[in-house]
Amino acid sequence: MKPIFGFEGTYAMSSEGVVFRLTGNTGKLLKSPKPVKQHIRKDGYCLTHLSKNNKVTTFLSHRLVWETMNGKVAPGAELNHINGIRSDNRPENLEICTRSENMIHKFKVLGYRQHTVGKRGEDHSNSLLSADSVKQIRERWKQGEPQSSLAAVFGVHQTTISDIVRRKAWRHLD
Structure with missing residues (x-):
């Protein structure tokens, strides 16, 4: 096992990238090292919490693994x-790369779809309405139908209807 920089004698890492605690709360060596629990963030990245002198330091687990095994990541x-x-x-499973290489890997190798920046109306992946629906909403609102009832009919929130009739949304459509 390899000692973790700054936490030598307290924590070490196995060749598989698993962090182990070597000492108990009193500083006495444990009979057998205990694996440190990782916490998974909402975005899928893991966090590892290490403590020293009653101070807890949180690390992104993949960075801790890389830096323990290979040294610091360059700015x-x-x-x-x-x-x-x-x-x-x-x-x-970890490799050092540039931001550009990371994005190329994300989209070309892993098959992530391009983000919807620049796409409008029905072409946007989050669109709930069609161009025809938007035209109907604007026409029915001009004829006096309340926004709340239009929202119920078209299955969207009233603020969406408000944005459409005020041309904050779907501006590109006449």
Whole structure:
């Protein structure tokens, strides 16, 4: 096992990237090292909490693995999960890369879809309405139908109807 920089004698890492606690709360060596629990964030990345002198330090687990096994990550460099699984922090699943290489890997290798920036109306992946529906909403509102009833009919929130009739949304449509 390899000692973790700054936490030598208290924590160590196995060759598989698993962090182990070597000492108990009193500082006495444990009979057998205990694995440290990782916490998974909403975005899928794991966090590892290490304590020393009653102070807890939180690390992104993949960074802790890389830096323990390979040294510091250069400024501007990123770590890439080769298989795309953010919770898989084995050393062989991590590689150093540039931001550009990381994005190319994300879209070309892992098959992520391009984001919807620049797409409008029905072309936007989050669109709930069609161009025809928007035209009907504007026409029915001009004839006096309340926004709340239009929202119920078209299955959207009243603020969406408000944005449409005020041309905050679907501006490109006459």
